[in-house]
Amino acid sequence: SYVLTQPPSVSVAPGKTARITCGGDNIGNKSVHWYQQKAGQAPVLVIYYDLDRPSGIPERFSGSNSGNTATLTISRVEAGDEADYYCQVWDSSSDPVLFGGGTKLTVL
């Protein structure tokens, strides 16, 4: 079955740029969606179809997807961005909805 690989953690200083990756075999051929989950809360969609932002999500959040890696980029990181981030794809296999293992973003 298809596997999504995320780094367990990423740390960044306030005001800098955070890049969270999601690796998968030819993931560039799939649509990738990203969710932010703050401690004790439900996930929130921040990027869909690789690079689209839902209404209400700051422009600081952007996405890209090519080759074997999809990337969520958070510019001008703020303390409030500290959260777990999950990538998700649809796969034509036994379990069609797959999530990555999540990346904990720490704002230093």
Add this chain to the structure above:
Amino acid sequence: QVQLVESGGGLVKPGGSLRLSCAASGFIFSGYYMTWIRQAPGKDLEWVSYISSSGDIIYYADSVKGRFTISRDNAENSLFLQINSLRAEDTAVYFCARALGYYDSSGFYQQHYFDSWGQGTLVTVSS
């Protein structure tokens, strides 16, 4: 605004059953696919099941197939998950979420992603 409120979680012994509910409001419930996603304590997200807008198309994760049953009542704007033969590894927060995607050339609704989530209900399986 879209609101999803889960209920029905609790402490149950191994082998027991529970029925989870998700009350939807703020959108035309009958027009959307819905899904259940769970998260074990300190773990990542795991998709459980989805159901089509009319209820005639249903899929389950292999890990729950044969034990869990998803259903919906569009007249009551409600989504359900009947969970039977519970195991310790089913301990998790169960979220309901609204699914978006598109129809492919064969009419299959695919490429689901989830734009609205409830706050979740905790299911604990322990003796």
